[in-house]
Amino acid sequence: MSSVKKAPALEHGPANAFEKILMSHPVYEAQLSFWRTVISIFFREIRPRGAFNIPKEGPVIFVGAPHHNQFLDPLLLSINVHKETRRKVNFLTAAKSLTRPEIRYFAQMMGSIPVARAADYAKAGKGRVSLSPEDATLIIGHGTAFTEEFGPRSQIMLPKSVGSCLAEVAEVLSDTELRLKKEFGGESGKTTGRVREKLREVEAEGTTGLDYKTLPYVDQADMYKTVYQELKEGNCLGIFPEGGSHDRTDLLPLKAGVSIMALGAMANDPNCKVRIVPVGLSYFHPHKFRSRAVVEFGTAMDVPPELVDMFKQGGSSKRDAVAKLLDIIYDSLKAVTVRAPDYETLMVCQAARRLYRSPGQNLTLGQVVELNKRFIAGYTHFRDEPRVQALKEKVLKYNRLVHDLGLRDHQVPGARKSSWKTLGLLLYRVGLLSVWSVLALPGVIINGPIFLTASILSRKKAKEALAASVVKVEGRDVIATWKVLISLGLTPVLYVLYAIIATIVAAKAGAPLRWRIWTPILVMTALPMIGFGALKFGEAGMDVLKSLRPLVVALVPGQQRSLDRAKQMRVELSNELIEVINEFAPKMYRDFDRWRILVPQAQVPPSSEAAPASVGTVDGQAELLTHPMTWLDEHLFGWTTSARRGTSAWAGRGSGEASRAPSPGPGHDSDDDHEHGDYEHVLGIVRALAGGERSGNRSRVGSYADLQKMKSNGVNGMSPVEDKGKSTALGGGEDRETHRRQRRPTLTDGVPVVRIGSLERGAGFDECTRQINGEIEEQRNSPKHEKSPQ
Template sequence: MAHPSLHKRLFYEASVLFWRMVIRVFFREIRPRGAFNIPRHGPIILVAAPHSNQFIDPLLLLLEVHRETHRRLQFLIAAKSMKRKFVGFFSRLMDSIPVARAADDAKPGTGLVSLSANDPCLVLGHGTKFTSEFSAKMQIMLPKSLNSSVAEVAEVISDTELKIKRDFGGESGKTTARIREKLTELQAEGKDGLEFKTLPFVDQQKMYREVYQCLKDGGAIGIFPEGGSHDRTDLLPLKAGVSMMALGAMADHPNLQVKIVPVGLSYFHPHRFRSRAVVEFGSTLDVPAEFVEMYKEGGTKKREAVSKLLDLVYDALKTVTIRAPDYDTLMLIQAVRRLYKTPGQHLTLGQVVELNRRFLEGYVHFKDEPRVQKLRTDILKYNRLVRDLGLRDHQVPRAQKASWKTAGLLTYRIGLLVVWTILALPGTVLNSPMFILASVMSRRKAKEALAASNVKVAGRDVLATWKVLISLGLAPVVYGFYAFLATAVAVRAGVPLKWRLLMPFLTLTALPIMNYASLKFGEAGVDVLKSLRPLIVALIPGQQRSLDKLKTTRLRVANEVAAVINEFGPKLYDDFDEVRILVPSASAPPSTGTPGIWQRRSGTGAVDAQGNLLIHPMTWIDERLFGWSRSATRGTSAWSGLSTPTHDPSHSGTPNETDDEETPDYDNVLGIFPDQEHLGVPRGTTSRSRNNSYADLQRLRMANAEVSSSGTYLPADGEGLHSRGGHRSRKHSLTDSVPVDRIAAISGREPFSDATSDINNEIREKKSDHPHDE
């Protein structure tokens, strides 16, 4: 019989494999950044934020850590969630550590409460039963109207009086003042006080012992310090648990050195099916030894150590998260990013996240400047004009006046849309019961979660979780019904016994394959559908003047965005010119590759296998006939307004780009059938938006003279340098903020691992020599 630890490992690996398949279906793309920051050995705590996707967040983090390091990650999970059959089953398989939360067992109290006029720590009851409902160390919770403020009970004096340890809301006194104002309002309405809830005392010692043991054994702990999921644009106040875990483990085991890794989770529409995500790992944080000594002293020193370490964790999380003060600001920042990007220039998910973060930091810092305020007004006006015409920003530069080619392209795309729709229809129809029920039930669950929370805005943080859980529950039922139906039809048709017996198995095997193919065809159809609107607008009589005005406005606003960034950027970043992600209007480095009739150039100038006729025939035909591809080098008149063919690199984007910088799956739909290696194309020559090869370092070296004349071209997504296909032995990844001239200095004969390792070491030494420059 196998050893129990072997059983656990097998169950863990099986669970990881299962959830990897589920997550791959739900998300179109997941991109890690900074994975080299994860220590391969020793005790670590991965601190992730924002917690905006309930049970999906820990799955993403766990899968990326497993993929990059093959380390097992134990998560802290609410004991309440462990009681759910499906969630609890997999949580136990993955060795999660349950955390009991007092709020999960809150009960309504009898009567009403108010505060003493002389002592804010004395709670007075009206018709209450304090002696039977409370005891020392329990907590009393006030209503949502007062942010569900909680205080620990120090002493129960009588049925109508009890002492709390500290003021509601802490020593600031702001919450106490709000409570008194609320009581005054209630008394004016004839009410004696506030409703309240009782929270039991929860002993967390068992949980801490499990965490300490895991860290002592050199394990990895995952935690979301905000305490619960939410759908806000900024972080919630962090709980002190992560500090107590790190300090407590090191205090109990003097030779232990716990490292903390901040992790930022960025989603593009987190609640939607087939959305995208970026998992960013920040620089490792060492726990200062002086904090451990303060923790050992106990009392005030212990609380001070916990608070200081929590501040360090919060500062570390700020470097990997996008924290907008409100939704409108976030939308403004995304509009700035789109205007700053050169039309047709494709950004990786990592670059999008990094640009959003930098623009947000700059806007918050300079938002009171008159020039910035005027730019904000101009951008909002431009956005309204775009919406009025029914377009998206990326479609504006390519929208042209009506011509025979525009009409031909529209006709061709409508025909293509019909083809994709027909191919996607079977899977859509067969899966429609799951889609409809998952959508309806997840929205119902979101309403319930919103009603039970005082931090959620719309309850969107639970939508994706329930869509996945409901679909997983319905899939066996729906597929089983289809298998039964197929068998019944076979029996009725008089099919031989052998095939009747095989029919259920054949059906259950064919359905997932057909549904996945339909999914990819459906995505291609949606991409084509999105590209129709600007063509239709261009063909409507009288719209040309509005289009010309819109394009002129966009050009003016985009130039102003670049000018404002060039003016204020160096004031915020001393190394602004060295580490900027892209330079507006600067051409990408050219390639030594030569495109032929069978291939096209990629968006960065390299010969791209995505234009290969054998692998992507529809892309090849569409590009050669109409030239709308983002990387076409010939005939882009339909979208770029060129009347004659040109050999210059095209800056026109594909018609199916979205405002989220999505990599269009239209180019990859037919690629799910043949393997590239079988067609003589080396593995790893996929679209440059997904992979960057070491060979491109040589191209950058050759192109250095041209690039330096126009500015620095700096990919922000260093993690894109390694292939994402399946588990493989770990290779070095290139870190961010590497100037092109440093890459150009690399010898073409130097091994990839040595080159990236040397550059990463130089970056780390630079950071250690100038710690405050970060």
């Protein structure tokens, strides 16, 4: 058996006239526009953050993680980079994937560089293996043929039961013995201990040794040569250094290839100054149709020259340089990704984030992602504290109670006592749901075969991917990709079939020749419009359907006590959570109190019998105009009292007053399973009432760039952070300029919100501002105070 493998013969660069056309700039632009349309249909919302960090020129390596959505990940990254800078990104793609004709065609147009992976050529070994009792680097075979299966630098992989551990072969001693370069798991010996324990278990069951796989050594010389040339020419490369897509909650260990690419390119050409941009991809249910995503670009990093010098020296210095740069890249990815050590931690932190957000706070997707990162960082740091453990148990208990009631967390504050108004609102929304369902029905029937086929086949592909992988948990990372690919292949076939059927029906009905000629054209034109209409009407209907749960629960006899208990429990948890954050966050983040945003404490929602507020109030109207369904509910049923309480610093009201804002509508942060409603695309009556409000389209396509500059501004707390509102990519043309929104200065800039909250409620405005201005003046006259941590 040959111990060296070459990548499949797929050259990076045009091999003939046809491939030259495929890889031309106009074709790339057209293909990217096509994929942008596909992505906008599959995802309900995509938010770029920190797009201003993308270098406009020079060689760049975009390092993306986590790789949770197979082929859709590079598309999202490419689209956002091109939208901001008009630059093309050439991605390194697994050579095995490029053997599929449907993938190879698009990959050629996108300029993908094939990468052969040893795992793609793994084969089941003959016989079974065990470790020598005296030497952890000596493999003993039972019925094996090592001389045929292994060669120098090839690898041996053990089964999933021991973590699919790998080790490089140093020497093949015989058909039944081989020497490893290092023991499994390296010098720590932890993996070796797990392997020996497993061997004892199988021996107790009467079996000798473990199954294994052989992995050949793959020569990557041609790939690196191509990469160095691309960087030398000042182009952009994209890579997902985890090595393959997965559906784990934390990052996989990074492969060293990205470090070698950056250091090697600079070592070969002193004039090549490579910059590395970390990119975090955060999804809300990545495998589901019409889910949401955030693409966050971190600060571009220069490769340290001293590491390049170490790389040039070769040997151990080269290995140290690669490892150090890989650590730098890993640290930069941690700043832009949501990472949790396990699923329970992720669920607890997301629940805490929802409890921390006061009712009425509709956070942007960027703020939701930032809060998730901060809560996970804080929880993992203080998880052993008794108070944190006690709070965790209470949060889990609350989640179980809400789940038993059939509600989501965002629905709890707005749940009302059973009354005729509740019944009327339920009937009204059922009627509204019926209207949206009827409008969506034609498109659902027409496109039903596509949805059904894509769902069934994608899950089948997920099972196949899970069986072939050693890192996947459920194989969800391939579902969205296969849904898109299957839909792209099936939709034109189905629409052509419908056009043929319509033409046959027109001919049999005796329609004039002119109409028979126009029938297929009209059908092919109308079907996409019907499908898009069904998408929007069905989406609005689903939002209405999700809003029925609390109304139904409120009408069920005997449930009111459980509802009241859930609301009270939520209030107590929210207040306790804020106290815990106030206690522990300053220990982790310097200047936490100065830069956090004050979050009002929760309060039990006022009863529905409270005096209704005027719809025309200044503070409530903006919220009422945000969601058409809430606006209709307000005018038809008079819902105005809400579940929230404000403070004078937060909304200009005393703590004892009931908020005049509306009940929580569908918002970005309502719940991980509850997505922002697209009512504004269906009900056209609301935007006209909003006056100077920005259009919804701008909010969907603009870049928030909201929190990426936190380090320079000193924002490091675990509280909700202010969206700085820097906009990118407003224009779509070649010569468009990048515009940025600037936040207007306010009276409270640089003033700790805790200080504002400590002011006397009944104190006059002049007195309060005089106190604060005096303190600010003292700070200015004092020696330069310590800056916030970078």
